[in-house]
Amino acid sequence: MNPALSPARARAALEEAASRHEREFASFAFRMTGSEEAARDCVQDAFLRAVAAVAEGARPENPRPWLYRLVYHAAVDRLRRATVEERALGRLAAREAARETPSGDLERLAGALPSPYREIVFLRYAGDFSYAEMESILGTPAGTLRVYAARALERIHGKLKERRDGL
Amino acid sequence: MDCETARPLLAESLTGASPGDALSGHLEGCAGCGTRLEELKALERRLDALPAVLPAFEGREIGLAIGPARRRPRAGLAASLAGAAAALALTAYVFLRPPPGTPEVEVRVERLVGELAGAAGDRRDEIRLELLNAGPEARPALLSALRTAPEGLRADLEELLVALQAAEAVTVTATSKDGETVRGTLVTTAFKMRTSFGETTVQVAKIVSIEFGANDVVTTREKTQLKGKILLAEFKLKTEAGDAALKTANLKSIAVDGALGKLEKGKVEDGTAKNGVTYHVRLPARYDAKKGMPAILILHGSNMNSKAYIDTIAAAWPRLAEDYVLLGVNGEKRAQGSPDDNPAYNYTYVNYAGRSKYKGYPGTDRESPALVPEVLAEIKQRANLTKVFVGGRSQGGFLTYSLLMNTPELFAGAFPVSGGVIIQAEPAAYDKPEIRAAQRKVPLAIVHGENDGAVGFDMAVSAHESFLGDGFPMLRLFAHKTAGHAFGLLPVEEAVRWLEAMSSDDPSALAALAEQRLGERQYRDAIALAERARSLDKGGKAASKLKAVEQAVEKEALPKAKALEKAVAQASDDSWVADFAAFRAAFEHAPCAKAVMEAYGKLRSGHEKPAEDLFYAARRDFQGEKDADGYAKCEEIVRKYYASSYYRYAKRWLSERK
Numbered sequence: 001m002n003p004a005l006s007p008a009r010a011r012a013a014l015e016e017a018a019s020r021h022e023r024e025f026a027s028f029a030f031r032m033t034g035s036e037e038a039a040r041d042c043v044q045d046a047f048l049r050a051v052a053a054v055a056e057g058a059r060p061e062n063p064r065p066w067l068y069r070l071v072y073h074a075a076v077d078r079l080r081r082a083t084v085e086e087r088a089l090g091r092l093a094a095r096e097a098a099r100e101t102p103s104g105d106l107e108r109l110a111g112a113l114p115s116p117y118r119e120i121v122f123l124r125y126a127g128d129f130s131y132a133e134m135e136s137i138l139g140t141p142a143g144t145l146r147v148y149a150a151r152a153l154e155r156i157h158g159k160l161k162e163r164r165d166g167l
Numbered sequence: 168m169d170c171e172t173a174r175p176l177l178a179e180s181l182t183g184a185s186p187g188d189a190l191s192g193h194l195e196g197c198a199g200c201g202t203r204l205e206e207l208k209a210l211e212r213r214l215d216a217l218p219a220v221l222p223a224f225e226g227r228e229i230g231l232a233i234g235p236a237r238r239r240p241r242a243g244l245a246a247s248l249a250g251a252a253a254a255l256a257l258t259a260y261v262f263l264r265p266p267p268g269t270p271e272v273e274v275r276v277e278r279l280v281g282e283l284a285g286a287a288g289d290r291r292d293e294i295r296l297e298l299l300n301a302g303p304e305a306r307p308a309l310l311s312a313l314r315t316a317p318e319g320l321r322a323d324l325e326e327l328l329v330a331l332q333a334a335e336a337v338t339v340t341a342t343s344k345d346g347e348t349v350r351g352t353l354v355t356t357a358f359k360m361r362t363s364f365g366e367t368t369v370q371v372a373k374i375v376s377i378e379f380g381a382n383d384v385v386t387t388r389e390k391t392q393l394k395g396k397i398l399l400a401e402f403k404l405k406t407e408a409g410d411a412a413l414k415t416a417n418l419k420s421i422a423v424d425g426a427l428g429k430l431e432k433g434k435v436e437d438g439t440a441k442n443g444v445t446y447h448v449r450l451p452a453r454y455d456a457k458k459g460m461p462a463i464l465i466l467h468g469s470n471m472n473s474k475a476y477i478d479t480i481a482a483a484w485p486r487l488a489e490d491y492v493l494l495g496v497n498g499e500k501r502a503q504g505s506p507d508d509n510p511a512y513n514y515t516y517v518n519y520a521g522r523s524k525y526k527g528y529p530g531t532d533r534e535s536p537a538l539v540p541e542v543l544a545e546i547k548q549r550a551n552l553t554k555v556f557v558g559g560r561s562q563g564g565f566l567t568y569s570l571l572m573n574t575p576e577l578f579a580g581a582f583p584v585s586g587g588v589i590i591q592a593e594p595a596a597y598d599k600p601e602i603r604a605a606q607r608k609v610p611l612a613i614v615h616g617e618n619d620g621a622v623g624f625d626m627a628v629s630a631h632e633s634f635l636g637d638g639f640p641m642l643r644l645f646a647h648k649t650a651g652h653a654f655g656l657l658p659v660e661e662a663v664r665w666l667e668a669m670s671s672d673d674p675s676a677l678a679a680l681a682e683q684r685l686g687e688r689q690y691r692d693a694i695a696l697a698e699r700a701r702s703l704d705k706g707g708k709a710a711s712k713l714k715a716v717e718q719a720v721e722k723e724a725l726p727k728a729k730a731l732e733k734a735v736a737q738a739s740d741d742s743w744v745a746d747f748a749a750f751r752a753a754f755e756h757a758p759c760a761k762a763v764m765e766a767y768g769k770l771r772s773g774h775e776k777p778a779e780d781l782f783y784a785a786r787r788d789f790q791g792e793k794d795a796d797g798y799a800k801c802e803e804i805v806r807k808y809y810a811s812s813y814y815r816y817a818k819r820w821l822s823e824r825k
Contacts, residue, residue, distance in 0.1 A: 023220040023224040024219045026221075027220050030224070106213055106217060107217060110214070110217070121214065124214075126218060127219055131183070143184070146183050147182075149178075149184070150178035151178070153207055153210060153214075157207055157210055161206075
């Protein structure tokens, strides 16, 4: 976003980015929380924060990862607030929903990874983000993310192998 | 570098966490690690295919509110409220509640599963029942719970899942005590029942029907019956209009669709109802269980079976067999000596009093007019019938009148063929306003051959006069000039198509037909069609057409009505009666006929009693072979009591005097 944009224009640019990517954001939030309702709330939350930030003068260079970060934080907040039970149910629901996707098997395996591996896999592969962008979203240094991403790959690979080996 | 060192670096080389060149030496000599690396690369490629947008969110508005926070209505709730409104309009006894929101169901299932692990005995049964009745939304949650469940709980959960899966495919039709029906899929999939053997849990997917009463009766698929008290206050269903909680206290029955076995299309399938009566069903090739189809219920003649009639219809009127489910119900009396491979039956109905003002002999309330509706109800569990026309030939024709008059709410039309009306089925035998109103909503097509040697054509004429005389608005005599008693030669298709047109639910089609009938000077039909069209024409689309029809009818009828009003007021003999009969046949239900019909009614009420006395006295005279006295009494009826219902009998007897 051009730093010289007027508040009204910045707001318009934000809305444009929001409506273009809202389904992506909701999908990401769902992958984290496992609930459609929660996902919508997270996205809603994130946008309210974004609007407030833009009103206060924020002019993010690249709105998409910036908005992802807000969604991510909203989801983390939500998971932190959720009871153990809700979190477990969320994971179950996400796995259940994964059954309906074409790449359902991987979706489920990735969804079953602990945080932050799960987010890393979804951002990197589903979201097509660079490690630098992921750093800005997750607030973790890119180098660390690369190591984590490698571990996530190994975990999924291990699970797939386990199954193939007849377990 | 050995494999142990190399291994963790494989994935890292892909994510850039470590440089790949350190590995190259090892990979050259190690097929295992090479393969692993290839596998990891393949995995990355597959992960790349993960969609940014999940199918659940594709093409959907997330409905972001940017700016001042506004509360979005929750989609599920809004839909359920709309459903609730629709269903409330549909039926008064359905109480709608918002469907349980998915997260709540999941939390509930999780809690119940947790409890189930520690429960025993009765409590365990209760929890299982609660899980079975948590609705179809519970299934995914239960499935998830199964994955993480401890060993001891797995068998239980699997069993519950299987039960829920079986229940998912089940559609039931619930009938209230008032005869209202609701069709839907199960939310309540199991219930407890107290029988003399103790309490038992019954799964809806495993039964055929429930009949509620002082003792509730559950019929299982194995045709065994459980009698006792169903311990359930509400039976919950998902209907097209929304979720419904039916109070069991208001229910008459619940029937599981298709529980009696699947019917094959284009083939006559046989069945036996719970009351022991046999029946046949033929589904057309176009039949669609979801949409349903109209049906023709055909009743056989004496010493026959209905299968033969279904075959005849399919052969003689193939288009009827394409457009209608054909049903045949046999008489409950097997004809002695009839062969097992082609049994013949007879109906009983001559002493059936039903809802008429007559009182039947003990036992006669279980004659055919009571049995056929029971069979029809069972057939409706096997086939989705949108409406039913009842017809029958000869003995079946007599029974058709009895069914029309005693259970009019079951039928959208009736076509007695080569039959007649017994006295308990005559319109005058019914005095309760509700049943009289219901009878008059059913179009009646009387089909008869003029050369019928078995049941005389005069039976049809007499029936026609009698129903006309009692104000049946949708009535037509389909006579065949040359045909006799043979079924296949009679205008049956024509009669059914007329019933179809008269009972249409499409106001525009009804209005168009009203116009056509007006053109053909069939005023009675035109008036009835316009009336029905108006009652269904909520949007007022057909209003202008209907108005034109009504005006044209009025224009034709008004001068005649005025003239007859005068004639009735000044009546001193029967010179006007023939004109009046013709007027009544055409215009009885036209608004401008009201005054003359009332005047006639008044005159009739004065004539009826003395005419009746004379009529029965005349009959006694004829029986006592005092014919001259009898005819004198007939002449007196014609001379003095020309507005009575006995006038036409007296006229006929006099005309037949030798």
